[in-house]
Amino acid sequence: MNIFEVTFVAAVLTATTPVVLAALGGMLCSVSGVFNMALEGQMLWGAFTAVVFSHLTGDVWLGVLGAVTCTVLYAAILSFSAVSARADPVVIAVGTNLLALGLTAFLMRLVFGSGGTYSSPDLRGLPTLAGLGLGEVPLAGPILGPQSPLVPLTLVLVVAVAWWLSRTRSGLRLNGIGQHQEAAESLGLKVGAYRHAAVLGAGALCGLAGAQLALGNVTLFSEGMSAGRGWVAVVAVMLGRNRVYGVVAACLLFGVAEAYGFRLQGAGLPQQAADAAPYVITLIALVLVQLRRRRRRARPGGLESDTVHAEGAAR
Template sequence: MFEWSFLAGVLTATAPVLLAALGGLLCQVAGVFNIALEGQLLWGAFVAVVVSDLTGSAWTGVVGAVAATVLFSALLSGPSVALRADPIVVAVGLNLLALGLTAFLMRQIFGSGGTYSSPDLAGLPDLGELGVDVPVLRDQSPLVPVALLLVVVMAAWLTRTRSGLRLRAVGQHLDAAQAVGLRVSGYRHGVTLVAGALCGLAGAQLSLGNVTLFSEGMSAGRGWIAVVAVMLSGVRPYRLLLACLLFGVAEAFGFRLQGAGLPQQAADAAPYVITLAALVLAAVARRRRRSYEHA
């Protein structure tokens, strides 16, 4: 049954993926294929919980997550842009590093593995607590409307500003961009670090907004879903939003099925099955368009 609570669940599930995917889209526009979103999201979620637990402030946790994930993303930017290493190899290494490092530090900081939660851990406030009385937004953290707003901002920036058009030139017409004196490496360094900041926000939303805890591997493939969303979007922010909403609908529907008695494993698999199906359908549609063009 489609109701306000279901739509609210869709937005809650969509927000972390959308924030990470916006970072991936920026990188894609600049010609950097960033598949480190999974590791960056997980690292941001971990740091948000650690800082929030130490300071008692969820917003300090968000700031800490953004700053730490920007530094973490420099491990991708440096080798892949400055040293021209294979970005896919570097990104896979970062994903593995984030998975292992968060598990190790969790035991060092919290004294146990698995899942950490505490009554003293500060989560992000709901918009209802801040005076927002819109049913679909009442139980959301402030980062959810921020994610939606960033889609509009990014779409306008990429198409209507000089810097946005230059960034597109760096990714689409590299030789021309270099010929007019654009610092290609500077743009690519910049967007990789900005992508890190967005993944930090995504991680903070996941661990302090969607829930108030950290669990080993809690990104659970959301970074990879974000990569798929970027591939489906054709580097268009509004298409990216639709792709991420598809994942959100699937996850919210999976929770409903689980509540109706479907095994948890089947419900958890629903978003990924639907995302893979969308990727296959997009590939088929792309081939058909190419065949029509050559006909």
């Protein structure tokens, strides 16, 4: 298989976009000093609310707006608990993930009258860039044509977040808060406000991720349809070590594996094996990175070197 084939590249972009959006949110939280493991539940909640609002209003963009708004409100649970109440963010995140799984299944029966999967010819999905006139653009047309407008928006957000964190006063302050909270407080920075903003911003990004997943990649909602993508986003933050482009590269690894799994499934590979391939590859990558870090620590001066890298990861 040619990995540079335009249809394969288009499939990679489609698979990667929701994970990149969620991982950007998780990275912002990590930079601020809050480890956000709630990305899975927030993405699922965003997918559900996107379909609900699109179904009720008949307008897909109101569906996207509803997903972002509702997911920000859902992220406020983690924000209040972890930042204001200073509860353990891991415990709260696991709880909100489980809540999203049960709540979406319950509300699905309440809103749509059935469980499992909701799909309807009346459900409006996101338009494609080809439908907006970009399908005939040389070279980029076949790749971007099948994508929703949220895909190029994601590319813009990646560049914007990287620039903001490294070039703006507020971005550098967020970095400083994550690295040295006490020093930031001594300078008069409102640590809680920055962390609230990071967690709620991550909620907005997860809302976009859910909308892309449910109304861009497909046009339906299925119980548990996030299918571990939020956890992959958490792993991408760890692999990328809080560097924007490192996080995106880790997400691309997942996207390539998922797109390749679909190709193998078409060639006769059992569906279960094809579905598991992206997560297996992500797990292998995480293990390899951890082994590399252990070897670095085992070298003379390795502990100091690893500490320097850990501090630089927040920059």
